[in-house]
Amino acid sequence: MNGTTSLHSIGSLSTRTGVPVRTIRFYSDIGLLPPTHRTPAGYRSYDNAALERLQTICVLRELDVDLATIRRILGGALSVAEVAAAHAAATEVQIRALRLRGSILRYLARRGSSPEEMSLVHQLTRLTSDERRRLVADFIAGLTADTPSARSAAAALRTAVPDLPDDPSDAQLAAWLEIAELMADDGFRARMAHAALPPADEDALPDTAPETAAELVCFAREAVASAREAGTDPEGDEAVAVVDSVVARFAAVLGRPVGPELREWMARQFEDGYDPLVERYWRLVWTVNDWQVVPGHLPFQPWIIKALRRPRPDRG
Template identity: 55%
Template sequence: MDGTTRYSIGELSRRTGVPVRTIRFYSDEGLVPPADRTHAGHRRYAPAALQRLELIRSLRELGIGLATIRRVLDHELPMARVALAQAEAVEVQIRALRLRRSVLRAAAARGTGPEETTLMHRLTQLTGAERRRITDDFLDATFGAGHDPAAAAMVRTALPDLPEDPTAEQVGAWTEIAGLLGDAEFRALLGRAAARQASGEPLAFEALAGDAVVQGAHRALAEARDADLDPGGAEAAALADALVRRFAEACGRAPDAEFRAWLTAQLAEAHDPRVERYWRLVWTVNGWTVLPQLVPVHPWFLRALRGGPGPDRPRAAGQLSSRAASQPPAGGAPVA
């Protein structure tokens, strides 16, 4: 092929697969200039135009804009630099698509309506800094002036942190957490629960019963819970009755309805279901393993006393993740 070889715009289109209309646009923009024209004014292209068109088409398919392509063709920008920048842009797009997929899967799994789906999407679109601002505002509202700094520090060590590539489960958990953080009543509950835990003081009936009785009861409750014994079933009720008798004897009380109500009231005040639910959601969002020694037995005992299941049995959309990168910091979650 010599230097006099010329192609019509139609021939260029057939050889490259680029539409005639697009080639004409590239020519008008100076990206693929014609070598000359016929007497009738038709554009004729040199063989180099084939290579330029192939490169332009490849770069356009990779998502690179025409202004950048022009600088590459004019040797103003090295191709390697452009490729690196585009690869980073594509990575951002991939993360966005994965997040979108997680939101859609969470909406499908939870059976959410339009409003909650919109909320999930909006919350997951927040930047890391914006999500931290939500949790910081929550901490300020919950542990403002006059609150125990140790309680605030304990909660701060285990704040929810949605990863860049969350699962549908984590998206659902983060959405639920966001609702709790904006609830003034919940903030007050968590503040009181954290203050009690930070103080390290046992419940009144446990303080009276003594360490030996308390530790034995905790072991029995942990075994029942870890064996997935239904807290609303007959076996759990029998265990609860036995523990009521054991605590009553150690406290010098009769295991009657009054003592049972006293014990139940303490457990209910110390372990509100919403606070327990919050910590489980934090474990889910952060991808922590639910370690048995960090899961309190009091909520299970309370449900057994009341004879019914509770929120400790999470719904399908809020079940705890088994993906574990780490474990909660010491003091970051309620312990038995």
């Protein structure tokens, strides 16, 4: 051997790197870290290049690179960049899976779930994106009633399919699970088939001629949208002028006197043309898809019903 070459025993290598002696011996035995020299007694020694090679092995193992891949890197068949890119992608998948697991656990903890519900939640969250889309497609296909509202509901559903991302927030996961629960309910399927959202203006005011209903509902919808954008509370004093203008318009078009009877009739009509559970479904879709809620796209009925029924002085 060249006298200027610095050699390290297995013990010295272990001290310098913190790698156990038996692990260094294992790497040597499988050919990952061949000894630079053996003494006549068979003891292994390693030069500085072997020390650097061991340090490289340690870094790759800490990054969870398997031994077969490390062998290919050290042999020049793979570059570190190629392996790093592949492992970075795999790590991202693992991170998403862990975040999803965390969201599921937090959801179950909040709900105080039973073993049966825990099993169902686990099954639903393990569905692939394609499986979730098929679940929604089957739900839409089940709206088989041959009525304009059923066709309208199916068309609306197809334009806004809930698409849970691979890395959902807690709110998105909870919304998706609630949607899945609704879609499994035959009663909700029937309600969706008969309550497209938003309904056509001529359908949103039952028991009124379609042309008249369309005019009145359009007026009410626009008044409520403006009030919402202004942050007006339907049960606050600022809502009085808004609701009075809507009532006055209804009274003029329908030829009815302004008063408590007309207000209550309007409230009942708007209740009949509105399904809160269907609205709930759409709000959940917005949450899952991370869409911004636009006040003008919200159903106007809940706001106007509250405003119509707000206690007020009897002014006729």
